[in-house]
Amino acid sequence: MSTNTVSTSAVPTSTGRPPVRADRRDRANIPVTIILAVASLAVLVPLLVTVSMALKSTAQAVDGNAFSLPDPVSAAGVVEAWVMTNFPRGFVVSLFVSTVTVGGVIVLSAMASYAISRNWERRLFRYSFFYLLGAMFLPFPVLALSQVKLTGMVGLDNPAGVALLHVMFQLSFSTLLFTAFLRSIPEELEESARLDGATTRQAFWRLVFPLLAPMSATVGILAFLHSWNDFMMPSLITSDPAWQTLPVLQSIFQTQFSNNYNVAFASYMMSMAPAIVVYLFTQRWVMSGVTQGAIK
Amino acid sequence: MATSLTSRKVAAADAASVPPRRSRVDTTFYLFLIPSLVLFTLVITLPAVMGIFYSFTDSIGFGEFEFVGFINYIVMFSDPAILGSYAFTIGFSLVTVLVVNAAAFLLAIGLTSKIRAKTALRTVFVMPMVVSGIIIAFVFNFLFSNSLPRLGAALGSDLLSQSILANPDLAWTAIVFVTAWQAIPATMLIYIAGIVAIPGEVYEAASLDGASPARQLVSITLPLVAGYVLINMVLGFKNYLNAYDIIVGLTDGGPGTATRSVAMTIFSGFTGGDYAYQMANAVIFFLIAVALAMLQLRLTRGKVSV
Numbered sequence: 043m044s045t046n047t048v049s050t051s052a053v054p055t056s057t058g059r060p061p062v063r064a065d066r067r068d069r070a071n072i073p074v075t076i077i078l079a080v081a082s083l084a085v086l087v088p089l090l091v092t093v094s095m096a097l098k099s100t101a102q103a104v105d106g107n108a109f110s111l112p113d114p115v116s117a118a119g120v121v122e123a124w125v126m127t128n129f130p131r132g133f134v135v136s137l138f139v140s141t142v143t144v145g146g147v148i149v150l151s152a153m154a155s156y157a158i159s160r161n162w163e164r165r166l167f168r169y170s171f172f173y174l175l176g177a178m179f180l181p182f183p184v185l186a187l188s189q190v191k192l193t194g195m196v197g198l199d200n201p202a203g204v205a206l207l208h209v210m211f212q213l214s215f216s217t218l219l220f221t222a223f224l225r226s227i228p229e230e231l232e233e234s235a236r237l238d239g240a241t242t243r244q245a246f247w248r249l250v251f252p253l254l255a256p257m258s259a260t261v262g263i264l265a266f267l268h269s270w271n272d273f274m275m276p277s278l279i280t281s282d283p284a285w286q287t288l289p290v291l292q293s294i295f296q297t298q299f300s301n302n303y304n305v306a307f308a309s310y311m312m313s314m315a316p317a318i319v320v321y322l323f324t325q326r327w328v329m330s331g332v333t334q335g336a337i338k
Numbered sequence: 339m340a341t342s343l344t345s346r347k348v349a350a351a352d353a354a355s356v357p358p359r360r361s362r363v364d365t366t367f368y369l370f371l372i373p374s375l376v377l378f379t380l381v382i383t384l385p386a387v388m389g390i391f392y393s394f395t396d397s398i399g400f401g402e403f404e405f406v407g408f409i410n411y412i413v414m415f416s417d418p419a420i421l422g423s424y425a426f427t428i429g430f431s432l433v434t435v436l437v438v439n440a441a442a443f444l445l446a447i448g449l450t451s452k453i454r455a456k457t458a459l460r461t462v463f464v465m466p467m468v469v470s471g472i473i474i475a476f477v478f479n480f481l482f483s484n485s486l487p488r489l490g491a492a493l494g495s496d497l498l499s500q501s502i503l504a505n506p507d508l509a510w511t512a513i514v515f516v517t518a519w520q521a522i523p524a525t526m527l528i529y530i531a532g533i534v535a536i537p538g539e540v541y542e543a544a545s546l547d548g549a550s551p552a553r554q555l556v557s558i559t560l561p562l563v564a565g566y567v568l569i570n571m572v573l574g575f576k577n578y579l580n581a582y583d584i585i586v587g588l589t590d591g592g593p594g595t596a597t598r599s600v601a602m603t604i605f606s607g608f609t610g611g612d613y614a615y616q617m618a619n620a621v622i623f624f625l626i627a628v629a630l631a632m633l634q635l636r637l638t639r640g641k642v643s644v
């Protein structure tokens with residue numbers, strides 16, 4: 043039954059395993075494999091339709107047939123979407139917001155979690171922990187009306203304000219993960235560093251923070267995906283349409299250019315691709331992050 | 339989370355019984371904590387307090403206002419627009435929770451059994467989680483309003499030859515479908531974690547006793563992941579209540595107001611001069627979120643952390 047202990051990278055190989063394992067491998071459940079493969083079409087078809095529509099010529103896409111293959115393959119949609127949505131600017135804005143979010147979340151919550159976990163016996167730090175967790179129970183719609191008003195008042199009705207909100211809404215969850223992880227790092231390590239003359243600050247940045255790297259990766263990737271894909275906050279916070287993130291920019295195809303299917307889908311494709319690429323390279327952290335967040 | 343807190347309490351009790359190692363807190367620790375506390379207070383707490391304050395006024399978002407007591411709250415409970423959005427949102431969330439958990443559980447069973455191409459299949463099934471909700475809703479919008487009606491016409495179905503997004507009675511099913519499409523991966527990963535945590539010996543013993551795979555599923559897997567079912571249901575329900583992106587991409591609340599969620603109703607406070615009124619709505623919405631959070635904490639208490 044050891045095939046049940048799956049890690050995300052576990053592709054069973056027959057080499058170096060007892061013969062009984064090779065037998066079981068041969069008895070892999072083919073019907074279940076087929077059912078799952080068919081079910082995976084529900085995931086793949088919408089994504090493949092997006093790519094296929096994006097590569098059609100305008101003349102072919104206009105008939106609105108989702109399942110015909112591009113003939114001829116044309117870059118016209120991609121080129122036009124690039125210009126029409128000012129893709130480079132949208133990309134830079136999205137990248138700015140998600141980079142600031144990732145950096146901000148990791149640094150702020152790692153520092154706060156370190157202070158909290160190493161002073162847990164003190165009331166101030168313990169209460170701060172529960173205070174910071176509070177936002178997990180405060181969905182954005184509850185705070186939106188006030189936050190939009192406040193960000194407008196202080197001149198943060200722009201991507202910087204969106205990044206700030208993304209950081210703060212990710213902070214609770216990240217602090218939870220970091221404090222749990224910090225408990226597995228023995229304090230003796232820092233004690234010995236301090237005996238060697240390091241200050242607390244040096245002990246954290248040189249010793250503890252590098253040890254946090256696996257958790258920082260999880261926190262950072264989840265923060266990136268949330269930030270990159272979010273529509274609700276940028277659409278309400280950013281007042282100047284020129285500074286919108288990629289997901290918000292896509293709405294122009296619902297109104298003024300609604301029949302240029304190849305252009306719309308090319309734009310969708312270019313906006314979704316970065317998140318999918320990041321996911322394909324980091325899926326181990328994505329998967330473990332989701333599980334830890336729910337169960338811890 | 340609950341266990342981690344309990345173990346911390348134990349640690350704290352230990353710390354109390356022995357003399358504290360550091361009599362004074364290093365100021366560095368305060369400097370590490372303060373930025374988070376200050377920003378959190380400004381960005382989360384202040385707007386929350388402001389929202390509660392304004393919900394007792396007649397503010398339209400700017401200019402002068404007066405205190406009106408509980409009038410906003412009283413009017414809310416007889417406002418068909420608001421009651422309708424709650425009915426839709428809660429109903430939609432309940433259906434979605436059931437659909438998502440059933441599908442995610444079956445997929446988790448499938449993906450943890452002895453299959454080929456396990457890694458590739460898992461990579462595919464998790465993918466919807468990393469796709470922007472509004473964009474995939476636009477893609478499905480196209481499929482629902484172009485491809486599905488063609489299929490319906492080819493099958494000779496009058497009902498399906500129209501776009502279901504334009505049908506007030508059916509539009510919600512499209513929203514459930516796309517929400518489920520995106521929410522299944524996270525739920526599925528939690529079930530996989532639960533199934534993988536079951537010791538293999540339990541199954542070995544059961545098959546030695548002659549239990550069929552179906553019997554093992556019902557008598558071993560289901561009871562042992564029951565805790566995860568509860569977590570997934572509450573977590574999911576809490577998320578679906580905030581439904582916004584996918585609805586904007588599919589129906590924008592229509593046809594009419596048939597698929598308007600609570601979040602959309604609250605956001606209407608920006609335009610309609612209903613600022614304070616929708617603040618009251620947000621406060622009620624918040625109380626529901628807190629109630630669910632309490633339920634979540636209660637359910638996860640005593641759960642072994644994996």
